[in-house]
Amino acid sequence: MKIRFTLLFTFICTTFIFAQENKQDNTTIDNLISNLYGVISGEKGEARDWDAFNNLYYQNARLIPSGKNKDGITGARYMTPQDYIDGSGKWLVENGFHEIEISREVQQFGTVAHVFSTYEAKKSKSDTEPFMRGINSIQLLNDGTRWWILNIYWTQESEENPIPEKYLPK
Template sequence: MKPILTIIIVLISTAAMAQQPDYSSKVKTIDSTIETLYAVISGEKGEARDWELFKYLFIPEAHLIPSGKNQEGKTGYRVMTPAQYVETSGAYLEENGFFEKEISRKTDRFGNIVQLFSTYESYHSEKDEKPFNRGINSIQLLYDGNRWWVLNIFWQAETTEFPIPANYLD
């Protein structure tokens, strides 16, 4: 009886693995990882996002941390897991259309760790000529010998008080 159960388990596991897309090419380089990060959240109104690919980019303990001023004018932040980001923002991005495009990048690397400042512009549609928002994503990456992982994304939108400095626009 045990050999039959083992065969069934192996067949079910093999079928499940065959159904999972192979995302490994998306995280082979720093460039491919960052390009995938921006691409996976971007899409026209009504266009579904690949949230499994989004989650695949991150280590299990990753955080997404938007910062800025609240309604009382106090600077603060919010910490989310990738799953919480999908829960709180996924429907909005798909219902309203959202494109985030990297326009500049400054990268610092030591060994297997990378910190980069990725300047972005946000649009509701790829057809839009002017962004409705700009800012800087501070992204930390780790290379584990096989692939790049996103550890954290900490960002701030541009404001009149904090315009993006010229050195982050070239």
């Protein structure tokens, strides 16, 4: 009986400590956005924490990249967080990827927030120049306890669509 109690107590303590160590603080918009960029970023060969990634999103959230297809037609593609993991997760690890926020505008009314977040992407932290830049339009919900991502809708910068100065660092 004593051994069972000791094993059960050890299991409960270990589970609690593990849960606390892996718990993200998404109680502020700043923390949520930092966690978003942090969880997908890493050096080549570095695994991503997909449980932490999934913990950012409210039920039925969508990730929506937009841009031109091979025929030059602009459109959007709707993905669940799992679709993103399945489609991009392996590439992120094999190539290295760091998405870095360089500018942000936030609009908030009560439990609703919109974050317009300009980013640049590098394959390694040591890279001096980004290989890509763009803007994430992030819609958020606060459930009274924390912030959740409802949608991320983004597009990459291109020669014909440069990022306007007002969305770049000042």
